[in-house]
Amino acid sequence: MQVTMTVNGEQVTRDVEGRLLLVHFLRDHLALTGTHWGCDTSNCGACAVWLDGEPVKACTVLAAMAGGHEVRTVEGLEQFGELDSIQRGFMHCHGLQCGFCTPGMLMTARALLDRNPSPSEPEIREAISGQICRCTGYASIVRSVQWAAAEEAGTRTSADVGSPP
Amino acid sequence: MSFSKLARETTHSFSKLARETTQRFVDNDLTPMGHGRMLRKEDPRFIRGKGRFIDDLQLPGMLHLAILRAPIAHGRIVSVDVSAAEAHPKVKLVVTGAMLAERGLAWMPTLSNDMQAVLATDKVRFQGQEVAFVVAEDRYAARDALELIDVEYEQLPAVVNVRAALDPSSPVIRDDLEGKTDNHCFDWETGDKAATDAVFARADVVVRQDMVYPRVHPAPLETCGAVADYDAVDGTLTLWSTTQAPHAHRTLYAVVAGLPEHNIRVISPDIGGGFGNKVPIYPGYICAIVGSLLTGKPVKWTEDRAENLTSTAFARDYIMHGEIAATRDGKILAIRTNVLADHGAFNGVAAPTKYPAGFFGVFTGSYDIQAAYCTMTAVFTNKAPGGVAYSCSFRITEAVYLVERLVDCLADELKMDPVELRLKNLLRPEQFPYTTKTGWVYDSGNYEPTLREALRIADYAALRREQEDKRARGELMGIGVSFFTEAVGAGPRKDMDILGLGMADGAELRVHPTGTAVLRVSCQTQGQGHETTFAQIVAEEIGIPPADIKVVHGDTDQTPFGLGTYGSRSTAVSGAAAALVARKVRDKARLIASAMLEVSVADLQWDKGYFHVAGDPAKSVTIQDVAMRAHGAGDLPEGIEGGLEAQICYNPENLTNPHGAYICVVDVDPGTAVVTVRRFIAVDDCGVRINPMIIEGQVHGGLTDGVGMALMEILAFDEGGNCLGGSLMDYLIPTALEVPDWETGFTVTPSPHHPIGAKGVGESATVGSPPAVVNAVLDALKPYGLRHVDMPLTPSRLWEAMNGNPQPPI
Numbered sequence: 001m002q003v004t005m006t007v008n009g010e011q012v013t014r015d016v017e018g019r020l021l022l023v024h025f026l027r028d029h030l031a032l033t034g035t036h037w038g039c040d041t042s043n044c045g046a047c048a049v050w051l052d053g054e055p056v057k058a059c060t061v062l063a064a065m066a067g068g069h070e071v072r073t074v075e076g077l078e079q080f081g082e083l084d085s086i087q088r089g090f091m092h093c094h095g096l097q098c099g100f101c102t103p104g105m106l107m108t109a110r111a112l113l114d115r116n117p118s119p120s121e122p123e124i125r126e127a128i129s130g131q132i133c134r135c136t137g138y139a140s141i142v143r144s145v146q147w148a149a150a151e152e153a154g155t156r157t158s159a160d161v162g163s164p165p
Numbered sequence: 166m167s168f169s170k171l172a173r174e175t176t177h178s179f180s181k182l183a184r185e186t187t188q189r190f191v192d193n194d195l196t197p198m199g200h201g202r203m204l205r206k207e208d209p210r211f212i213r214g215k216g217r218f219i220d221d222l223q224l225p226g227m228l229h230l231a232i233l234r235a236p237i238a239h240g241r242i243v244s245v246d247v248s249a250a251e252a253h254p255k256v257k258l259v260v261t262g263a264m265l266a267e268r269g270l271a272w273m274p275t276l277s278n279d280m281q282a283v284l285a286t287d288k289v290r291f292q293g294q295e296v297a298f299v300v301a302e303d304r305y306a307a308r309d310a311l312e313l314i315d316v317e318y319e320q321l322p323a324v325v326n327v328r329a330a331l332d333p334s335s336p337v338i339r340d341d342l343e344g345k346t347d348n349h350c351f352d353w354e355t356g357d358k359a360a361t362d363a364v365f366a367r368a369d370v371v372v373r374q375d376m377v378y379p380r381v382h383p384a385p386l387e388t389c390g391a392v393a394d395y396d397a398v399d400g401t402l403t404l405w406s407t408t409q410a411p412h413a414h415r416t417l418y419a420v421v422a423g424l425p426e427h428n429i430r431v432i433s434p435d436i437g438g439g440f441g442n443k444v445p446i447y448p449g450y451i452c453a454i455v456g457s458l459l460t461g462k463p464v465k466w467t468e469d470r471a472e473n474l475t476s477t478a479f480a481r482d483y484i485m486h487g488e489i490a491a492t493r494d495g496k497i498l499a500i501r502t503n504v505l506a507d508h509g510a511f512n513g514v515a516a517p518t519k520y521p522a523g524f525f526g527v528f529t530g531s532y533d534i535q536a537a538y539c540t541m542t543a544v545f546t547n548k549a550p551g552g553v554a555y556s557c558s559f560r561i562t563e564a565v566y567l568v569e570r571l572v573d574c575l576a577d578e579l580k581m582d583p584v585e586l587r588l589k590n591l592l593r594p595e596q597f598p599y600t601t602k603t604g605w606v607y608d609s610g611n612y613e614p615t616l617r618e619a620l621r622i623a624d625y626a627a628l629r630r631e632q633e634d635k636r637a638r639g640e641l642m643g644i645g646v647s648f649f650t651e652a653v654g655a656g657p658r659k660d661m662d663i664l665g666l667g668m669a670d671g672a673e674l675r676v677h678p679t680g681t682a683v684l685r686v687s688c689q690t691q692g693q694g695h696e697t698t699f700a701q702i703v704a705e706e707i708g709i710p711p712a713d714i715k716v717v718h719g720d721t722d723q724t725p726f727g728l729g730t731y732g733s734r735s736t737a738v739s740g741a742a743a744a745l746v747a748r749k750v751r752d753k754a755r756l757i758a759s760a761m762l763e764v765s766v767a768d769l770q771w772d773k774g775y776f777h778v779a780g781d782p783a784k785s786v787t788i789q790d791v792a793m794r795a796h797g798a799g800d801l802p803e804g805i806e807g808g809l810e811a812q813i814c815y816n817p818e819n820l821t822n823p824h825g826a827y828i829c830v831v832d833v834d835p836g837t838a839v840v841t842v843r844r845f846i847a848v849d850d851c852g853v854r855i856n857p858m859i860i861e862g863q864v865h866g867g868l869t870d871g872v873g874m875a876l877m878e879i880l881a882f883d884e885g886g887n888c889l890g891g892s893l894m895d896y897l898i899p900t901a902l903e904v905p906d907w908e909t910g911f912t913v914t915p916s917p918h919h920p921i922g923a924k925g926v927g928e929s930a931t932v933g934s935p936p937a938v939v940n941a942v943l944d945a946l947k948p949y950g951l952r953h954v955d956m957p958l959t960p961s962r963l964w965e966a967m968n969g970n971p972q973p974p975i
Binding site for chain 1: 204205207208209210211212213214215216218220221223303304305383384385386387388435436437438440467469470471691692693694858859861862863864865866867868869870892893894898900901902904906907
């Protein structure tokens, strides 16, 4: 079947099988490999992308279901060569290690900040609780989101966890 | 302007900048290593989704491989019919065990020198075992075709219970081994039985405790996979695979498949977490290689989560009986233990050859005792192979859990505070290097300040007062302490090898004419940040800023030989190699600098980044100046070759022994038995620290593992051998809601033999935290009179215990 959707602002049309998962559509058909495939059961969140502005797990959405909708992936976070503040937050606060959960975490965190610009720590933990990170123990991810929130509010004063290279 | 002059000016101004940069970012965390909390060099690609993981790879004409797995745990293969699968229009190849057997490839050696089936030929021995594979045009078609393969099994009784496996009536799992008539895998012992028995016989107090460290799984977020690309024209095989040890794998492929080693290139690209899960060679890698050999095309295999959980390296699965002897006033005298180890269907333990039980022999922990003894029996069962994984430092997780639970049981018996008991028994600084009663030499340690620092951060006295108040109100609050000594950085060649390969690591450093550098190392990062840490080590040694040092790893064609990354060995072994190779380069640079400055070598002073004439700092050359001179026109001093590069192979003198003190604070809901980890204080001593940001990250991750194992994680099986943890809906891993905001601290006791005094740290928290959590929960449950409950302390299991019916998980 033919499916047409907007991915990171660009309209794409492809012939696909009706059963094709959105995660494989993005990765195998569009070569957008930033969205990862981790568990098949919607538990790990490595495949989180936006569907019309809301985070969804692309391993349990059919590509066909995304037809006519807007999809945004981690590759769409950087705008005009400028990193999104959430991306910078993860870098500055060591919010990633192996980098496999990172794209999904970034998309969920960006969506959180869009609806709640100054989330509390429990709100951040709740927002990312549908996602698994095996490396960071989450504390640095929470700080990364707080960093981005402060950056966007113009209130960032605290020292980063790390120093620029 | 000539090129060299331009280059000299550029490098000179750049090196000046480098000096300023170095000064600007000197870490203020009291670390002697420069550049401290430098942000990671690998992050820019990951935050953009530009990491390059195995499954991201797309090669022209690439085919996809899927594996058919055994649905039962034990059964004889009667017949395999692949005709319908072969008829599928998108299928290119179907391979069975019988077909591999014709080519002598049906079996492969494990890292413990056992044999493991690549594809089953005679029997299946665990649920999820590889039976056949399909190569097809796309990943969906490959999986469709698996459904078309018809395998008839004669089902056999599954041996699941490790205690029953040695019963003479038990079915024999490994009838492939000649003359094998039971499920016995090996026996092992360590320590002095007679001396230990004597100490126990005269001790005031002996406490005995059975405890189970259940089977758990590392479950890295990226599953295992490979892309094999065999070029029939020049006979070269390129294998991209999820491996923590690319060089060791290459050698084993050469031995197993008979391909010349120089024609095999193993590439381990970005790896989405390893934790020991990606140390072994899995049948899937061999299948991918065979698939590419037979089709002439690149073949990709990516396992799904169920395959990862049911067939790849598990961890632990030890049933331990522990005994601790002490005086009435709390002096620990001896520890004795007996272990029943479940090794699954094949002995796939990834540990140095002489250490079939890994480093479990360090079960005497951090204490000054008189005697110790351990016996162990390992058995085969109808479960997946593995055993050494999940950041266990070769079984030190089990050892630390045993001793730290025993010490708490003893404290309970003696009605002593567990901190007081530990303080009374910790090794003292003047005892190092310390030889344990089981023969391990701890390189350095200063334990009491580490424990005191944890107590200070926690405000231990205040916590005990709070607990007392809460107990009076019927609330269940617990404080758990653990103290651990790790043994990481395997290892000295005289003692340690894996399948005959010495556990050394190579490093090669090239400084380019313009003063930038490439460091090539044999270890491989799975998220530990080697590209950053190793650049920092070299920067510290030769003064080139870390931004100008590229770290190359994970490609056997691009890096010197070495055994890879596991057992917290990267900084301990490859980090040492990086420092020493940089010093070798610096030594050569010194000779060139002396010619450039026209003074003798003895009159030169090194001041990170430049040589100057002693007493005349203005007369100097930078390392970048020297690099240009080393490669530039004109003669070099007599006997000096051109270029500025060096290579070494580092053989560690000993393991390094990081230690730590952990305090966990929990609340247990008396109505639901739900445990909440409210606080966790971790004070780690990993010697000289390189990048404290990265160290804290490693510790945070390990603490999360510990909470997971203590409270949630178990790979359980039913009586038929069905794995009950085959998805992330069943195998529970902590999310952000199950863990607190970690509180970390540190002390620094340098390693005396590591060139920069560093020790490994990657697994410290995974090793040290589970007993702290369990000790905390048991402390909370003091009013219930429970001395021990086995992990995982899920609400249902804990509820049973609180109601007088504690059950082991297996």
